[in-house]
Amino acid sequence: MMGGTSLRKPKLDDEGKLGANSLQRSPDMMKLQPGPSDSQSTQVRHAYKGKEPLLPQVSPREKRPIVERPSHGVQFKDREVDPDSVLIPKQKVVDSYALIKPKDEPFTDDLPPDDVPRYEAPIAVIRPDSFSKEDISGRSFLTGKPDDQEPPASHFGTEEDRGDSVPASSSSRRANSELAPVLEESPANLEIASSSLGEERLMNDAHCSANGSTESNGGRELRDPESCSLVVVPQHQLTFEELRSLHDFNDITKGEEVIEISWLNEINNECPPPFMYIPQNVVFQNAYLRFTLSQINAEDCCSTCIGDCLSSTTICVCACETGNEFAYTSEGLIREDFLEECISMTRDPQRQCLSYCKACPLERSKNDEILEPCKGHLKRKYIKECWSKCACHKRCGNRVVQRGIRCKLQVFFTPEGKGWGLRTLEKLPKGTFVCEYIGEILTNKELHERNVQRTRGTNNEWHTYPVLLDAYWFLKGALKEEEALCLDATFYGNVARFINHRCLDSNLIEIPVKVETPDQHYYHLAFFTAREVNALEELTWDYGLDFDDDDHPVEVFKCLCSSKFCRNMKRPNKIRSEFFASVESLSRQSISNIRANASAAAKKTDLLASSSRFDKKEIASLQFVA
């Protein structure tokens, strides 16, 4: 599991020092699989070493007009694109950019067949008119649509509808489709909530497709196209051409974002793995979300604000959550002190504040007979943005994440063997919003079921990309199953699914952002730059993986982040001492904080020490740090 929870256990190495793995998170919280393409990619790359990369013919395409809107208060600076970084394939680039310019060679059929990655295609589509209005509204899950397309608040069922355990929306979905409870027996069917256009889609067998399994009949009937409006799409192994066309070379988002995001492979002939691009989170099945205006109380919105909240002289209700100061500056960046606080709470083991659930949903989802105690979840600072019930202007400066991706990004094939990655094509100031982590909203039980199914399967190429939304789990005594949520970008996701891991000093930091609901159990996970990032730099994020952990079913990857803080690296002594020095300096500030509050620290250490989950070595390391 990436991000979300973070219990880093300082560890001692063999010599009893704070070791290379000293800043690790809880094992069970972090489960992540190697990306689908990595193993293949290494082989293919070697096979093509020294050859010119083959890149698809770029067909000229009309540039999508980006509507410029008058600015009210917040200025989203037009960042200057580094001239050396113009990589967008459809743009003409001058010779000096040849190093990174996408090649124009057309694909030919004479590619060695063994080097052609094989995937299966998704799948099927339901026509929008196939559901009743009620059903559509029940499923709507639209948030933060950029600018003028922002949708109205969607109804997710009333309190009465909700019943004890199953939300009305998911009940109605089940009534409409028997495709819901199928993970165990049949190939999983995946249901997607409404798109930005209110369009309903149903993806059948996305899991199976991603899994690489084949259907012998070469196609699968989903539903009668007339009665249920499903289109039958033949299932077969994708040819290279088909795979390539799955992701628009110029825009992997297929027009779903305000800006285009190209993809580029200068290393080998691989294409990005098959997945469905979505710009907003969607409910998979049982997750309970209720976005209603009636649910938003006066204290949850700024119903008296006018124009730009950031320039208002009176205190805006939406800033109360962040100490009466907005998290954003008038340039649309995160405020320096707020950002530093978030960084230190996430990265500095002494600042990390863990909270413990009474009945941890993560442990509950395992269905074990004995419920293990909660291993702790990182407390986080979060941002609260203005939304529909706020009276401020749509371009109020306290609406950043909901405006969608604004940076010039590119999905690219990394040369170091990490598979695909995400990079910026322009210099990004510290505190810039880059993108959200978008995926299917699953309950933890659903995620657990997916994982079980994956590990049971014969094909280990089915990888998962999940993050927990666990920042507030501790607030509620016992979360209902449908309230303990996570995001999974394995089958549906946005560009964030390409962000690779970097231990500790990654250039992105994830911050929870509340937009459309005051509910604590659902929030957006947004990535901001933790420092200034240069054009062409890869964007990275610390997944919080514990590379020593073999107590989870998902194999961790061999980390190639090349950070000097890498937790998955045997270091020579010199580098090791540098590493300790860096950790020491990072911790100094926090150690003084702990000294200032010795009793709280001691209490915390006692609490951790009393937990049977820690062995002597770990307790010793906790005491060492304290």
Ligand SMILES: C[S@@+](CC[C@H](N)C(=O)[O-])C[C@H]1O[C@@H](n2cnc3c(N)ncnc32)[C@H](O)[C@@H]1O
């Ligand atoms: C969220 S995906 C990132 C995108 C992925 N590289 C791809 O090609 O789709 C996570 C996977 O990327 C690879 N990865 C990410 N960070 C890595 C790192 N620091 N070293 C090696 N592999 C990494 C691992 O295979 C991991 O399971």
